[in-house]
Structures are given as C-alpha cells and as structure tokens.
Amino acid sequence: MERYEDSKLYRIRHSMAHVMAQAMLERFPEAQIAIGPPIEDGFYYDFDLPRPITEEDLAAVEKRMKGIIKGKHPFTRREVSADEARRIFTNQKYKLELIDELAGEDALITTYTQDTFQDLCRGPHVEDTGALNPDAFSITFKEPAGAYWRGDEKREMLTRIYGTAWETEEDLKDHLERLEEARRRDHRVLGSQLKLFTFSPLVGKGLPLWMPRGAVVRDILERFLRQEQIKRGYDPVVTPHIARLELYKTSGHYPYYKDSQYDPINVDGDEFLLKPMNCPHHIQIYKSEVRSYRDLPIRYAEFGTVYRYEQSGELAGLTRVRGFTVDDAHLFVTPEQLVDEFIGVVDLIQYVFNALGLNDFRARIGTRDPESDKYVGTPDLWEKATRAIITACDKLGLNYSLAEGEAAFYGPKLDFIFRDVLKREWQLGTVQVDYTLPERFEMEYIGEDNKPHRPVMIHRAPFGSLERFIGILIEHFNGAFPLWLAPLQMAILPVSNKVEDEAESLALELKNEGFRVEMFSKGQLGKKIVEARLQKIPYLLVLGPRDVEAGTVSVRLRDDTDLGAIPVDEFVAKAKALVENRSLELA
C-alpha cells in the first residue's frame, strides 16, 4: 500500500496549508506563522495572531482560499542558503528559529512559493493550486484551537486552524457526514438520553455518577469477567482506596507521577494518598505470607477504583476521568512460568473481546524510550521483559507493532487497540511484564532449591477502565447494546389500559425469568413505540386483547423488524438462549 506521505492527498493537504497561510497573512499581515503540516484527513497551520480569530475571519479566509486556488498558481521549489532564508523570513521569529535549527544540522533548506506566499518547507506539493479542488475542503468545520509552539507547554500559545481537504466534493461530504455520525453517537449525549450516567458540579468534574441503567451494564460486565477469571484460576482480592504515602514511595509511583496524583491527605501526622494504582496493594497481600514456588502462579484480581489528578482540560465524558475502576489483576509467577502465563492473559483478553463482538483489534508492544528518564528499573531487566513479551506474541502468532516510548514506567507492555464501527482506534486491554516492582518491594518465593527467588509480575486489565470501556461500547453500539448487556431488555406495550393488568402480569412473569423489563403506559401505542425505540430497548412486546386471548406477544425489534405474534413461552426460551450465548442478534 502507498504510504500516506507519498500520496496525492498528502500533497494536496500540504499545499492547502500553504494556501491557508497566504490567505491568513493577507487578512492578518502582522501575523507570525509557525508550521503547517498535513495530518490525517486534513491539515493545520499554527499562527501567532494579534487578536482572537472569529468565525467571520474563518469564513473570509476560506473564501479567499478558493480565490487563490482558482488562480492556478504554480508551487515553485527553491534551495536557499541559511543566510538567504534568514533574509526572506526576517520578521518571522518562528521561521528564524527553525532555520537556525536546520542550519545547525547542516540540512538542505528549501522554500516553496505560490502566488505571493513563500514558506520554509520541505515539500512536496502539488504542481499548482489548480490541482486543488476549491469545493473539496473546509476550514470552518472545526473550531480554531490553541496549540503550544513546538508542543512545549512552556512556550508560546499559538492559534491552530484546522482544515480538512479531499480530492472531490463527494469525499469532503462523506468526511463531514462521518464527523456528524460520530457526534450523534457521542457517549456523553447517549449517556444522558439513555440515563446511563451523569455528572454533578457539586460532586466534582471527572467524577462520573452511574445511574441505575448504566450501573446495570457495568455490573453485567463485571460479573462476566469475574466468572471467567475464576475459571482461569484468579483469586479475588479487595483493597482500600487510600494508603500511606510510604507505599507509593516504595513502588516509585510517588516521585514519578506526583503531578497526576491528588495531594496527600494528612492524618495524625502521617500522609495518605488516594490510590493511583492497585498493584502495590496486591503486592502487600502477596507479601503477607512466605510463598513457595508451589504456590505460583498467584493471580489476584480486583475491580479496583483509582484516582488520578488529570489536568482539568483533559477531562472528557467517561473516556478521561479522575476516578475510575480498573479491571485489574496481578499475576506473580516464576521466571519459567512467565511466557505461558502471559499467553494465558492474552487468551483471556481475546476471549473477552470476542464475547463482546469486538473483533477488529491489533496488538502493539510498548517499549521504553531510551532517551527518557521516567522509567524505573535497570536496562537488562527491561530487555528481559521485552523479550518475554515478544516471545509470547511469536508463540501466539500474534501480529504486533512496536511503539517506542509507550511502556509503563515499570515495564514494557502489550496493548490491544480496538477499531470501532466508525474505524476509530481505542486503546483497550493492556498486559505489562514487570521485573521492577518485585525488586523494589523485595518480593520472594522459596524455590525447589530451598533458596529465595524473585517472582516476576504481570499487570493486566482487559477492559482497562470500566468507565472508558463502557464509553467506547456506547459509541460502538450506538447505545443499542446486545441483549445480554442492555439495561432494559424488553418494553411491554399494552395497546390500551384495558390490557394493562395483563401487561403488568406479563412484566412480572418476564422479570421472574430474569429479564430486565419495563411496562410503558403513557399515551397510545404509537407513542409507546417511539419512547421504547428512543431508549433502544431490544424487544418491544406489544400486548393486546388478541395476544391475551392467544397467549402470545407481538414482538417488534428496536430496528423496526416485526417478528409477529409469538407464544410467550417460545419467546422466553428464545430470548434466554440469546442472553446465554451473549448473542449480538435479536432474532
């Protein structure tokens, strides 16, 4: 497949960025321009502007861009010396900074010019602006954004204008429709429509409150995983929400991630931390007894709620919160058991994803960034851990990619990256191999040789955080959960009050069968159907005198499929089977 960097779209978007910069400079002659690369689906350009930009500015710039495009101006490339480049960009301090850097590296310096605009740029570009489609781009589709110069929060805050650009008007339309679809599925919108969760300023931002219907989904997921874990030899443990600061100093969490933790709580002269992670607690349980190699592997599992002080601007719905529950487990194993145990964990994660119908995922091994100092542990331990992960993946025949700098601070990890129905990627399950914490906590087991040995730890979480995971599920299913997960599985819709008593007893009967059921009594039948469909309830069970007479329900699905009148027993048996199999189908 052609690399994006080599594609025509890439050149189109890159050129669009230049056209936008020209139009912006015409409107804001005193603007300082920074950089303007192509990105996925479009491009951006960063500006230092004399005043905040308005919608009118954007509309005018977009209009002017169309004019520039229609001028069919050629893009001309020129190689220049550093001094010449400095003369060209005399008044552009960001460009001068870039030129100094390029000069320092002895790099070739090139500029591209179209019409009246010359930019420091490596290219490539389209031949001339005539190759751009004036009806296939937009810069007004997205709000302007703030962005730090060079991505450094200590440097200037610039104004970033995003654009999206395509070859044809049709492609642009499709893209905008995809964005619209994503907006419609937003779990924050669906979450309140479907009464799954809410937030309260009085409770605090980033602290979700689960409403009864959301709590049901959460509870089902927990029970599902818990049950599967018991089958696979995990032992449940429970640990408190705070612990002495000393614990996290020992683990290394405190100094390394001080900024993203809540301030310690002072109690009787001792300091306590709201727990940012569960692992140190589980380690203490391990350490409560002398362990023999015969005891290993030990697998401790806990739905552990942790608290992290995320920057306020980072919070978003359920996907980024300050208090969340990790479907955590820690496996303590001998070095010999490591690869097999790792494989077992990967198998569990794949099992869980498949059960949920999340089939489109890839694996990524996150390794240490050798340049960074945010890691604990010695290089040889890291090397060992990374090799163990690669060995396990190879044994599994798992396709994976490597991502440097994506490791946890105590060890490398394998992440499962899921692609939802809108083809957006989300990082879900994660498995980490850790030689470091056993070292820091001086963990031991007695080996066959009657001597102490150090166990290896595996950290793992198939869902990651329940909050985030459910947020993703909501968007993936567009709020229409599979039957076994649906907060309400059946809506009973009596055709009139005359059969409400019968509807009531049907509801009771179905509840006794273990279904989550609600009777709708407001308004006429049509109204009840609308209400039930808005709540995305899988089965709409219409009950009228004819059904009462025949012992049937008239079953309609939330997607409008009409299954007709079905004997109640038959319907119950069928629905039970679908729940049992965690089927994604309703019929």
Add this chain to the structure above:
RNA sequence: GCCAACUUAGCUCAAUCGGCAGAGCGAUCGCUUCGUAAGCGAUAGGUUAUGGGUUCAACUCCCAUAGUUGGCUCCA
C-alpha cells in the same frame, strides 16, 4: 494547567439596537381506551451558571469564579 468558544425551565432551543424572559418535548392533573413512529386540554416549572460592576434600564456590555465543549500539553 494553557488558548478559544459556550452556559436561558428537567431536555432541545428562541428572545431585533441594552427596554415586559418565550416555544417544543418532558413533568403534573384531567379527558380519550385506542393494534404498531408522538391523541386533546389545562397547570406547574426561571435569582437567564454564580458573584461583582457599568447603566434610568442588563439574558444582552465589562470583570472574576465555576462548569461544558474544541484543541494543546499530559495520560502509570
């Protein structure tokens, strides 16, 4: 945390130039009893996010605070 926009009834949104705060849905109460996408009527619901300021007069202009959103940075 930083840049920007936004915040009006439970929800979605109106309110012209600074001049009487409104609608739909929902809720409540009636009436209607109806077979597959919204039956009819009435009533209640507001310190226009909060606090200050300007003005004869503020939903509207200014400042601060909180929250939300789009980004940036961050994400064990």
